[in-house]
Amino acid sequence: MSAEFADEPPLHPETIAAQALGHIDRETGGVVPPLQPSTTFAREGDYRPIRPGNIYARDDAPTVRDAEAIIAALEHGKEARLFASGMAAIATLLRAGAGAPIAMQKGIYYGSQLFAARALAGHGVEIRWFEGGDLASLAEVLADGAVRLVFAETPSNPWLTVVDIAEAARLSHAHGAKLAVDSTAATPIYTTPLTLGADYVVHSATKALNGHSDLLAGVIVTADPSDPLWEAICRERHDAGAVLGAFEAWLLIRGMRTLGVRVRAATANASAIAGYLSGHRNVEIVRYPGLAAHPGHAIARKQMTGGFGSLLSFDVTGGAEAALAVAGRLRRIVRATSLGGVETLIEHRQSVEDPMSGMPGGLLRLSVGIEHVDDLIDDLDGALAPLA
Numbered sequence: 001m002s003a004e005f006a007d008e009p010p011l012h013p014e015t016i017a018a019q020a021l022g023h024i025d026r027e028t029g030g031v032v033p034p035l036q037p038s039t040t041f042a043r044e045g046d047y048r049p050i051r052p053g054n055i056y057a058r059d060d061a062p063t064v065r066d067a068e069a070i071i072a073a074l075e076h077g078k079e080a081r082l083f084a085s086g087m088a089a090i091a092t093l094l095r096a097g098a099g100a101p102i103a104m105q106k107g108i109y110y111g112s113q114l115f116a117a118r119a120l121a122g123h124g125v126e127i128r129w130f131e132g133g134d135l136a137s138l139a140e141v142l143a144d145g146a147v148r149l150v151f152a153e154t155p156s157n158p159w160l161t162v163v164d165i166a167e168a169a170r171l172s173h174a175h176g177a178k179l180a181v182d183s184t185a186a187t188p189i190y191t192t193p194l195t196l197g198a199d200y201v202v203h204s205a206t207k208a209l210n211g212h213s214d215l216l217a218g219v220i221v222t223a224d225p226s227d228p229l230w231e232a233i234c235r236e237r238h239d240a241g242a243v244l245g246a247f248e249a250w251l252l253i254r255g256m257r258t259l260g261v262r263v264r265a266a267t268a269n270a271s272a273i274a275g276y277l278s279g280h281r282n283v284e285i286v287r288y289p290g291l292a293a294h295p296g297h298a299i300a301r302k303q304m305t306g307g308f309g310s311l312l313s314f315d316v317t318g319g320a321e322a323a324l325a326v327a328g329r330l331r332r333i334v335r336a337t338s339l340g341g342v343e344t345l346i347e348h349r350q351s352v353e354d355p356m357s358g359m360p361g362g363l364l365r366l367s368v369g370i371e372h373v374d375d376l377i378d379d380l381d382g383a384l385a386p387l388a
């Protein structure tokens, strides 16, 4: 897709996304990549595929490949593979890496923790947990040289822990391990982990990449397609079949065209809301890497270029009962899970996690959208005021 731009300097992510990597459909002149829903592809009389690579849609499909090329370019990677959901991508990566102990960051996306603890540890894979905000704990679990794959998430969901990607990569490589980073909350607008030394980037493309809360997708990007782990990932996708459908891939391409403006608008709103919440008497703590008081702020400033994203969480005074009451009083912000969409969503995490997870009762996670920020702050203000 990118042949027209092959000789030019790297483009900004906004440009790659808005132009769908400069796509022009050579059949028609269309400036939008075509949707090709076929599951199977015809062969010539001598049995060669009509188009090399197009055989069957579980192997590889043209519209999915177009979306993968855009995401690989956004992440400064060489290749990307889309999956049926973010968890399908993460599960594939972890299963492909499960021949040795895996180091997993604590307190990350709940689904990733569950998959590691149940599906992997339950089948005898050793999981070694470390603190994303304290990489001495990573060095400790890597010390015996047994770990081959490190899985981190920054900023993490819902704790907003910031992991120093360059340092985590240095430690991983020094001990013979690969580093994978779930960069869903950062988005390629603000962080490109491969340029900081990570080996793999993962996204739930359900979130900001698509941005419209209307499809599930996941993606893994690599800088080195010759890595045996990448080969295992591609094999696993093919053999286990957790592929993305063509319609979803096409919608994802459409959603990504506005990635730059969506992410920047939502981030400006999130930043204003974090400031507002920090000064509120009924709010005990605000977790947002853009706040100077955030423990990961200095690292975030170093590795997040131009913004800190649209995800934050805060604890209200009065615990679970008060937090549920605040969420219940909101009139415009929607009570729902997920993040990265154009609409603002709030979630009471303790209500959806196992009691063992230690989630504070007062914690509310906010995924900020692109509405007018005054409407959002008014809504929060009305919901928080009766706590006093």
Ligand SMILES: *Cc1c(COP(=O)(O)O)cnc(C)c1O
Pocket: 085, 086, 087, 088, 090, 109, 111, 112, 153, 157, 182, 184, 185, 203, 204, 205, 206, 207, 216, 217, 218, 338, 339
């Ligand atoms: C949502 C999410 C996932 C899982 O993605 P799905 O598309 O819901 O399967 C993984 N990581 C993070 C950080 C997420 O927010």
